[in-house]
Amino acid sequence: MSDDVISKLSSFIASDILKQPGRELAPEAPLISSGLIDSFSLMDIALFVEDTFGVRIEDTELNSETFDTVKELEDLIESRQ
Amino acid sequence: MEITSFHFLLFVLGVLIVYHLLPHRAQNYWLLIASYAFYVFWSWKFALLLLAATIFHFELAKRLRRDGKGRPILLWLGVGANVVLFVIFKASSFYLSRLVALLGQMGIQVGLDGLRIVIPLGLSYYVLQNISYLADVYRGQIPASTNWIDFALYLAYFPKMVAGPIERARTFLPILARPRWVDNRALSRSVILIFVGLTRKLLIADLMFAHFPWGAFAVEPEAFSKIELIGWLGIYAFALYNDFAGYTSIVRGVSGLFGIELSPNFNTPYFAKNFTEFWNRWHITLSHWLRDYIFFPVNRALARRFGTGNRWQTLVIPPMLTMLVSGFWHGPNWQMLLWGILHGLYLVGERLFMLRRQARPEGQKVRWPSWGSTLIVFILVVLAWVPFAVRIPTALSLWNQLLIGNVFGFRDQGLVFPLMVLIPAIWLDLAQYNKAEEIFFLRQSQFAQATILATAMILILVVTSSDAGQPFVYQGF
Amino acid sequence: MPEEIKSTASDEYGKGGSFAIQKLNWRVLRLTLILLVGYIVLGESLFRLDIVRAGLTGPRIGSRHRQFEIQVARLEKLVDEGEPIDCIFLGNSMVWLGVNPLVVNQAFQEETGQEIHCFNFGVSALPASSAGKIATMLVKNYHPKVLIYGTFARDYAIPADADDAYVVSDTPWLKYQNGKFTLEGWLYAHSRAVQYKGHLHDFLLNIYLEDVFVQPEAPRYIAYGLDPKYDIRLDVRTAPDFESPDNRDPVKWLGHFEIRQENLDGLRQVVQQSDNGVQVIVIEMPFYNNAYDFFPNGKQDYESYFQQVDLITASNRTSFWQLDDQPSLSPESWWDYFHLNLQGADQFSQWLGSELADNYLQQGWEFSFSESH
Numbered sequence: 022m023s024d025d026v027i028s029k030l031s032s033f034i035a036s037d038i039l040k041q042p043g044r045e046l047a048p049e050a051p052l053i054s055s056g057l058i059d060s061f062s063l064m065d066i067a068l069f070v071e072d073t074f075g076v077r078i079e080d081t082e083l084n085s086e087t088f089d090t091v092k093e094l095e096d097l098i099e100s101r102q
Numbered sequence: 103m104e105i106t107s108f109h110f111l112l113f114v115l116g117v118l119i120v121y122h123l124l125p126h127r128a129q130n131y132w133l134l135i136a137s138y139a140f141y142v143f144w145s146w147k148f149a150l151l152l153l154a155a156t157i158f159h160f161e162l163a164k165r166l167r168r169d170g171k172g173r174p175i176l177l178w179l180g181v182g183a184n185v186v187l188f189v190i191f192k193a194s195s196f197y198l199s200r201l202v203a204l205l206g207q208m209g210i211q212v213g214l215d216g217l218r219i220v221i222p223l224g225l226s227y228y229v230l231q232n233i234s235y236l237a238d239v240y241r242g243q244i245p246a247s248t249n250w251i252d253f254a255l256y257l258a259y260f261p262k263m264v265a266g267p268i269e270r271a272r273t274f275l276p277i278l279a280r281p282r283w284v285d286n287r288a289l290s291r292s293v294i295l296i297f298v299g300l301t302r303k304l305l306i307a308d309l310m311f312a313h314f315p316w317g318a319f320a321v322e323p324e325a326f327s328k329i330e331l332i333g334w335l336g337i338y339a340f341a342l343y344n345d346f347a348g349y350t351s352i353v354r355g356v357s358g359l360f361g362i363e364l365s366p367n368f369n370t371p372y373f374a375k376n377f378t379e380f381w382n383r384w385h386i387t388l389s390h391w392l393r394d395y396i397f398f399p400v401n402r403a404l405a406r407r408f409g410t411g412n413r414w415q416t417l418v419i420p421p422m423l424t425m426l427v428s429g430f431w432h433g434p435n436w437q438m439l440l441w442g443i444l445h446g447l448y449l450v451g452e453r454l455f456m457l458r459r460q461a462r463p464e465g466q467k468v469r470w471p472s473w474g475s476t477l478i479v480f481i482l483v484v485l486a487w488v489p490f491a492v493r494i495p496t497a498l499s500l501w502n503q504l505l506i507g508n509v510f511g512f513r514d515q516g517l518v519f520p521l522m523v524l525i526p527a528i529w530l531d532l533a534q535y536n537k538a539e540e541i542f543f544l545r546q547s548q549f550a551q552a553t554i555l556a557t558a559m560i561l562i563l564v565v566t567s568s569d570a571g572q573p574f575v576y577q578g579f
Numbered sequence: 580m581p582e583e584i585k586s587t588a589s590d591e592y593g594k595g596g597s598f599a600i601q602k603l604n605w606r607v608l609r610l611t612l613i614l615l616v617g618y619i620v621l622g623e624s625l626f627r628l629d630i631v632r633a634g635l636t637g638p639r640i641g642s643r644h645r646q647f648e649i650q651v652a653r654l655e656k657l658v659d660e661g662e663p664i665d666c667i668f669l670g671n672s673m674v675w676l677g678v679n680p681l682v683v684n685q686a687f688q689e690e691t692g693q694e695i696h697c698f699n700f701g702v703s704a705l706p707a708s709s710a711g712k713i714a715t716m717l718v719k720n721y722h723p724k725v726l727i728y729g730t731f732a733r734d735y736a737i738p739a740d741a742d743d744a745y746v747v748s749d750t751p752w753l754k755y756q757n758g759k760f761t762l763e764g765w766l767y768a769h770s771r772a773v774q775y776k777g778h779l780h781d782f783l784l785n786i787y788l789e790d791v792f793v794q795p796e797a798p799r800y801i802a803y804g805l806d807p808k809y810d811i812r813l814d815v816r817t818a819p820d821f822e823s824p825d826n827r828d829p830v831k832w833l834g835h836f837e838i839r840q841e842n843l844d845g846l847r848q849v850v851q852q853s854d855n856g857v858q859v860i861v862i863e864m865p866f867y868n869n870a871y872d873f874f875p876n877g878k879q880d881y882e883s884y885f886q887q888v889d890l891i892t893a894s895n896r897t898s899f900w901q902l903d904d905q906p907s908l909s910p911e912s913w914w915d916y917f918h919l920n921l922q923g924a925d926q927f928s929q930w931l932g933s934e935l936a937d938n939y940l941q942q943g944w945e946f947s948f949s950e951s952h
Contacts, residue, residue: 080398122598552610
């Protein structure tokens with residue numbers, strides 16, 4: 022289940038956000054603090070998570086303190102399902 | 103009471119001594135009393151306003167949710183009240199003369215003097231804190247506070263009252279709720295923060311501002327050559343930054359002596375490589391507030407309406423609106439709005455640039471050196487500071503002189519000393535780059551630490567001790 | 580729904596309470612203290628070097644009355660440069676704007692063949708109560724042969740607690756010179772670091788008060804205390820406009836004219852400097868005759884002050900040079916009803932120098948004036 026979540030998230034981020042469909046994203050690689058993902062893209066991710074997993078991420082949670090890696094995002098989703 | 107004054111030092115020492123003799127719950131009462139005493143020193147009327155605002159928000163928050171759901175009407179009532187309060191006081195220069203003219207047309211004569219409105223201390227800041235509290239309670243992210251003392255202290259806490267940082271109830275109330283202590287590390291950190299802050303404010307910013315040719319700059323920028331303008335704008339940029347960063351450092355250090363950690367507000371912003379990074383380094387608590395309560399909600403609503411995937415609506419409207427609100431909050435006047443518009447355009451432009459770059463295959467992407475990006479961001483930020491410093495017609499003239507003017511010489515010897523002050527200013531930023539503020543100091547040898555402290559203390563003493571108090575003004579005899 | 584915000588730790592937090600400091604790093608603190616002392620010693624030594632002080636204006640005294648401080652600084656600077664100080668003119672702004680020591684010297688020299696080195700210690704708004712304290716300080720520190728107090732009715736109307744008086748008399752350094760010890764007074768009197776820290780302060784904060792710096796191209800009389808007016812502010816031929824802000828000060832103090840005891844005491848303190856071997860002269864400072872209009876009872880009020888001064892000078896056998904003996908000055912010589920402009924100051928100073936010369940020759944003052952370099 023969680024691998025499925027991680028692969029869906031990684032795939033979405035790589036293709037829709039980074040525009041690099043083949044790119045492998047390590048689950049532990051920092052996304053926000055490294056500058057890979059900016060504020061514009063964070064909302065796209067939040068809406069994707071809402072539509073795909075039915076989990077809402079609040080506006081005040083869209084920052085590296087709440088989640089910075091794919092793994093941390095996956096943990097957040099699982100904790101709210 | 104200026105935070106760099108001797109009176110403030112005595113005040114803090116007095117509050118601190120009693121504070122550490124008290125048990126935890128009593129400490130919060132004591133801090134609340136001290137905070138209101140600090141506020142009343144400025145104005146008892148504004149203290150009453152703060153008290154009224156505290157009661158209003160405390161009671162309103164308790165009613166914001168019912169049956170597990172937020173009640174939007176009450177939220178908008180609360181937000182609206184804060185916006186109205188803000189506009190009444192801060193926009194008074196905007197509307198006052200127009201209001202007087204309108205009343206005049208209706209046959210009501212009002213002398214302008216009688217209607218001069220003074221802005222309550224810290225209003226701009228506690229209004230934002232109020233709104234964030236209400237929004238977070240509404241969304242169920244935090245429960246409404248049931249502890250009136252802690253809530254009142256959250257709004258009135260004196261170290262952050264004058265100019266922030268803007269704290270969220272979500273992080274601040276738990277700090278107030280739990281016992282705090284100050285160990286060796288916290289003490290040395292606080293002392294270093296205070297010294298760094300005093301150095302930034304008194305030895306860098308004040309010195310630079312004192313040498314700045316305000317008169318000529320505001321009236322006749324054409325009198326300066328291109329090189330001189332660049333030099334003065336660079337000085338202005340660093341003076342503005344060090345003034346505010348210095349203030350934040352001082353209040354964070356003071357707050358640390360009470361065991362209460364305030365959020366950082368600056369992180370060597372002029373080293374940012376892009377504007378998103380800049381806004382994560384400059385006035386961080388305000389940027390994050392704008393991001394969380396303006397940018398993201400607007401972005402979310404537009405994305406839901408128009409879809410995701412780089413529509414112009416989600417590309418342009420959220421950053422422009424956010425930066426306009428920021429300008430309005432700083433102002434509100436045309437100069438600040440122009441500054442906001444410029445930064446909005448920077449963000450939109452940067453986003454478009456990034457999208458086009460992403461669209462290029464890997465092999466065709468131009469590799470910049472990161473210092474190149476840093477320089478470009480710095481130049482654009484400095485250009486945007488111009489309406490911060492001068493009125494719009496002068497700003498236009500200044501930009502024209504900078505970009506199109508053809509006078510290059512360097513004749514202004516007044517630039518030399520401030521440029522020399524720039525050297526330690528940049529050194530300090532380099533030393534602090536991407537580290538906690540106090541680390542650079544702790545890594546020095548003990549002798550170096552002592553030298554830095556002693557030199558800073560002597561210079562601060564010289565700069566703050568005018569030989570006499572209020573000078574005597576002779577009236578012609 | 581998050582839990583209610585409550586403390587997650589017990590209320591007991593360590594034995595030492597919330598101030599949980601253990602061993603402090605005394606070494607850094609000790610080193611800092613040593614370096615601080617080192618800096619102070621450095622400052623103290625540096626400002627004792629003639630070569631350093633030669634490039635600076637004179638020392639500060641920590642007074643709120645900046646112009647008073649400037650006069651002390653100028654006088655100190657002259658002394659530092661080896662200038663002899665034979666005579667000092669003391670008084671309010673009528674003296675400050677109205678006496679040119681260089682012209683006094685020239686006139687004196689023409690008649691006697693000797694030079695007389697004078698300093699203009701006019702202090703804006705100075706009442707007699709403060710003048711007495713300054714006179715004590717001037718005699719004690721500079722040992723002039725002649726002290727000339729130029730006085731006017733206003734000097735006797737200002738209460739000792741009015742800002743005009745207080746701002747001078749409350750200066751700790753001046754109190755120290757008059758025998759009252761304060762730490763601040765002592766420091767300003769003896770510590771070069773304290774006297775010159777203000778220079779560093781002003782340099783860092785880009786503060787340049789126009790009177791302080793004697794630039795090479797500035798007229799030399801500025802170094803001797805005169806800050807003249809070069810124009811005419813009020814046409815003295817027209818009747819005074821009591822509503823005008825330019826006349827606010829004389830309207831306030833002369834309009835309800837009252838002689839205060841503390842000012843008469845101050846005058847006594849001035850004339851009693853003769854006990855210290857100083858030739859004291861009191862001069863009735865000139866004003867344009869329209870100025871009588873400021874007094875409620877015109878010339879009558881003026882006479883009442885005049886008589887008091889006459890009494891006190893006579894009882895101390897001090898010379899009192901009166902208006903009647905002075906040359907009348909044309910309307911173009913006046914900046915306003917009370918103050919001369921530079922043209923008037925030069926004329927008045929010409930007369931002063933000549934009078935001094937006559938007194939010197941006729942009364943056989945038992946001293947000669949210093950040779951200048």
